[in-house]
Amino acid sequence: MSGTGFQGVVAGGANGAAGALRGFSFFFNTPLTVLVDAAPDDGSPSAAALALRLLAGIGRPRSGRVFxxxxxxxxxxALRRAIALLGDPVLLGAEDTADDPAGSARALAAVRDVPLTTVEPLLADTSSEGRRALADALANVERARLVLLSFPERYVDATARDAVLSRVRGAVERGAQAVIATRTLDQVLAFAPDDGAVGVILANGVAAAAAPAHALPWAVPADGLRTRAVRVVVSGAAKLxxxxxxxxSVAKxxxxxxxxxxxxxxxxxxDPRxxxxxxxxxxxExxxxxxxxxxxxxxxxxxxGYR
Structure with missing residues (x-):
């Protein structure tokens, strides 16, 4: 890709990827190539439709493609309508990737014209082939300018998780922009580096569906600010x-x-907590x-503070 030089996207499931990408489109008016995993990650048969609707709301990436x-x-x-809104993304059929992390990696690697890497499906694959694929993906993470990483609750391999975070830290040290997109607050606490070097977006599907196109579902920017401020977008801000x-306990x-x-x-x-x-x-409530x-x-x- 050209333009600002973003060279890679590490994306996950439909909700996590869409929420995080929407957040980046808000902060960076940048061409992006988008990966959406249409396999439901929240029990909904239209998880991909949600993701594509969110992407349509922020505008199709000005260069690159949507896979x-x-x-x-x-x-x-619902997915058909979302595709119509977004405009003809590239569809990779279930026969190539369904329930097959290694197959997903091979299918993605076949898209040679886009420097796109997926790590999430590989985290659950403990086979030797899966580990080799993960190592290859992590090498791409180190070269990435934009890292978008999702940890669904079903992937709990601590060794793989720590390896991914180590590479993400390395990419950040070399100037990459990075987020970790997760589904639950406990995951944020488990996966977020304590030094705040990587921003964290909690891409909650329900919150994302209700949010306007310019708003992040949940975000903690790691920008080193010393202020302790909490920005809230909510119907009835004065009442809150x-x-x-x-x-x-709060007012004091x-x-x-x-x-x-x-x-x-x-x-x-x-006391932000x-x-x-x-x-x-x-x-x-x-x-x-x-x-x-x-x-x-x-x-x-x-x-x-959410615990």
Whole structure:
């Protein structure tokens, strides 16, 4: 690819990849090549449709292509509609990749004109062939300028996980932009480097579906800021601010409430974990939080508040 020089994408399942890619399109107006794994990773038969709708909402990448694995549009009307919105992605059939991590790797490697690497399916493959494929993929990670990594809950091989994170750290040290896209908060805490060198996006399918195209589902930028600010996009931001002011455990640490719009507010606080915990509890009770960004803390430090 040309332009800004982004040379690789390491992507995962439909929800994780779409959420993270949408976040990057917000921060970087950059041509990207997109991989979407159409195999449902959340129990939904239209996980790929969700991913493609999100990508359509931010605009098709201005260069590169969209590849959809394990796609069966004939059996999924929602996927057909999403493809129509996005405009003819390249479909790789289920017969090539279904339930076959090594097959997925071979199919992806066959796409010679796009420097794209997938790691996620290989994490579950402990065979010698799978390990060799993972090693090849990790070599590509080291050369990547953009790393997009997803850890679904079914992949728990700690050795493979640590190997991936080590290479991601190396890529970041050489100037790559990187995120780890996960599905649960516990995974963020388990996989996020403690030093905050890699940003973390929790790509929650439900939150992503409800969020506007410009908003991240959940994000913790690791930009080294010293401020302790929490940006929240939520219907009824003023009401949330009033509730938090009435919550003594939260209010005592607030230093500033900065209204941005009717649906956005930024809280400055000395205790971001307490604030994160309070907002997380309200979200579980139905508060329509569309985006939450915590500035000035590592992922493990802040997201620990959601436990």
């Amino acid at each position: 959809v694995f394990d796609a069966d549009p004939a059996a999924d009307p 601010a009033a509730e938090l002011l009435a919550d003594e 640490a607030l230093t500033l409430i900065e209204p941005i719009s009717s649906d956005e507010v930024r809280f400055h606080t000395r 307490a604030l994160a915990r309070a907002i997380g509890a309200r979200a579980k 139905g508060l329509p939080v569309r985006a939450l960004t915590v500035l000035g803390a590592t992922a493990a430090e802040v997201l620990g």
